[in-house]
Amino acid sequence: MERxxxxxxxxxxxxxxxxxxxxxxIAADLSGKILWMNHYALxxxxxxxxxAIGKRFEQIFPNIPEELNLIPDKLLKGITERNKPFRWNxxxxxxxxxxxxxxxxxxTGRQIGAFILFREAVHLFNIDEKIQRADRLAMIGQMxxxxxxxxxxxxxxxxxxxxxxxxxxxxxxxERERGYIDLMLTEVMRINNLVDQFLLLGKPRNIQYRILDxxxxxxxxxxxxESEATLHSIEITNRRLSSLPKIIADPELIKxxxxxxxxxxxxxxxxxxxxxxxxxxxxxxxxxxxxxxxxGPGIPPYIIDRIFDPFYTTKENGTGLGLSxxxxxxxxxxxxxxxxSKGFGTTFQVSLPFLHSSLI
Ligand SMILES: Nc1ncnc2c1ncn2[C@@H]1O[C@H](COP(=O)(O)OP(=O)(O)O)[C@@H](O)[C@H]1O
Ligand SMILES: [Mg+2]
Numbered sequence: 132m133e134r135x136x137x138x139x140x141x142x143x144x145x146x147x148x149x150x151x152x153x154x155x156x157i158a159a160d161l162s163g164k165i166l167w168m169n170h171y172a173l174x175x176x177x178x179x180x181x182x183a184i185g186k187r188f189e190q191i192f193p194n195i196p197e198e199l200n201l202i203p204d205k206l207l208k209g210i211t212e213r214n215k216p217f218r219w220n221x222x223x224x225x226x227x228x229x230x231x232x233x234x235x236x237x238x239t240g241r242q243i244g245a246f247i248l249f250r251e252a253v254h255l256f257n258i259d260e261k262i263q264r265a266d267r268l269a270m271i272g273q274m275x276x277x278x279x280x281x282x283x284x285x286x287x288x289x290x291x292x293x294x295x296x297x298x299x300x301x302x303x304x305x306e307r308e309r310g311y312i313d314l315m316l317t318e319v320m321r322i323n324n325l326v327d328q329f330l331l332l333g334k335p336r337n338i339q340y341r342i343l344d345x346x347x348x349x350x351x352x353x354x355x356x357e358s359e360a361t362l363h364s365i366e367i368t369n370r371r372l373s374s375l376p377k378i379i380a381d382p383e384l385i386k387x388x389x390x391x392x393x394x395x396x397x398x399x400x401x402x403x404x405x406x407x408x409x410x411x412x413x414x415x416x417x418x419x420x421x422x423x424x425x426x427g428p429g430i431p432p433y434i435i436d437r438i439f440d441p442f443y444t445t446k447e448n449g450t451g452l453g454l455s456x457x458x459x460x461x462x463x464x465x466x467x468x469x470x471x472s473k474g475f476g477t478t479f480q481v482s483l484p485f486l487h488s489s490l491i
Contacts, residue, residue: 153250155228158235159202160244163187172249175221175228206232206245216252227252279329286326290319321448328452331387331459338381338463342486345375345421348385349408356393364403367393372410376419376485384460391453392423392479398446399427399477417487418466422480430472438470457481 149156155172159165165183173179182191188202189195197203199217206212212232218225230249237243297312349369360367378385396406404426411420430438437443439458444451454468461468466483 155230155249156246157201158244158246159207161207161242163202163204163207165202166244175219175226175249177221201230201247201249202245206247209234209242217249279326283323283326283330286319286323290316290323293319325450325452328450328456331384331456338384340379340464341382342377343380343382343385344377345385345410345419345483346371348382349389349421352386352389352393355390356397359394360397360406363397363401365397365400366405367408368405369408370410371408372412375410376412376488378419378464378483378485380460380464380483384463388457388460388481389421389423391457392481395453395479396423396425396427396477400425401427412485413482417484418482419485420480420482422478424476424478426476429475429477430470435470435472439468 149169150171152169152171154169155175156167156169157165157172158167164185164187168176168178168180168183173183176183176191178191188200192199199219201217211234212230214229214231216227216229218227220226228249229252230247232245232247234242235244235246293312293316297309297316300309300312349371353367353369357367393406393408400406406426407422407424409422409424411422412418413420434443434445439454440451441455442451458468461481461483464483466481469480469482471478471480
């Protein structure tokens with residue numbers, strides 16, 4: 132007597148647990164008739180216990196395709212499945228699920244039916260995508276570190292010899308041939324530039340963190356891009372603040388970061404326009420914000436999510452690595468990059484943690 136009541140208690144708990152689960156549970160007997168369904172399963176199939184219990188799945192849903200029949204005959208013959216996807220309209224909205232099916236055995240191991248567990252698959256798919264993305268990035272990093280140096284060394288030799296050949300062709304007055312050499316040199320430089328970006332993505336060299344004044348950094352960079360800008364009638368305005376809090380970063384990488392952003396702005400504008408560099412200090416969050424705003428055509432909403440992906444480019448000669456490198460550089464020092472582009476023009480805002488003045 133006592134034994135039965137304990138058993139009833141157990142059953143009671145078990146039912147509670149099964150009912151509270153965010154997973155569907157269905158048990159069926161050997162003829163495929165439903166013995167039990169938990170709340171989640173009833174909700175998904177929009178059933179109540181009375182209509183479901185004692186019926187076969189295809190009795191409740193006549194003409195149901197075989198892959199949607201959760202209690203197919205083969206299951207009753209002992210064939211089990213894991214992570215089998217299926218889609219079902221729940222309140223008019225298609226939802227993706229994964230199901231596992233198990234044999235239901237009695238104490239002696241004889242099959243007396245089957246049970247099915249299913250859960251929503253959205254989260255799993257999302258995680259999967261993220262893992263794939265992280266894998267891809269890690270792989271690119273490894274590739275970069277491994278091959279970039281091997282490419283750069285022979286390139287340096289090729290460039291040196293091309294320059295020598297170029298000068299001797301010039302001495303001989305072979306202007307046309309000399310022109311070819313110049314073309315080859317430009318192409319070699321392009322490969323060199325690609326390799327440089329690759330190396331930055333792979334983070335291979337020793338990073339040297341220094342205390343930096345961004346005003347100084349920008350003042351060094353702007354002359355590097357100014358001639359290119361003037362050539363295309365683009366005006367660069369640096370709205371510098373007289374004193375900026377210091378940041379900790381590798382000076383070369385920080386230069387690369389702003390060079391990439393300003394170059395993108397120049398390339399987006401094409402001809403005639405302006406680029407404004409603005410600073411802002413957020414003392415509460417201890418962040419120094421630099422925004423680079425251009426008067427270019429803006430970034431269409433359907434590509435804005437992809438511009439930070441390695442190799443994503445809309446330019447004929449682009450590498451698609453510039454922004455991934457920027458993101459890498461900024462994330463490594465605890466900062467972030469945001470982009471906003473509404474209709475006309477684009478703003479990239481870099482926010483970097485600054486040093487409290489008492490620490491310097
Ligand atoms: N300031 C900008 N205005 C408009 N589009 C931009 C801007 N900056 C970046 N993009 C877009 O993002 C893409 C990726 O940029 P990036 O990673 O630097 O690679 P790349 O410059 O080689 O194309 C560009 O091809 C372009 O479509
Ligand atoms: Mg670029």
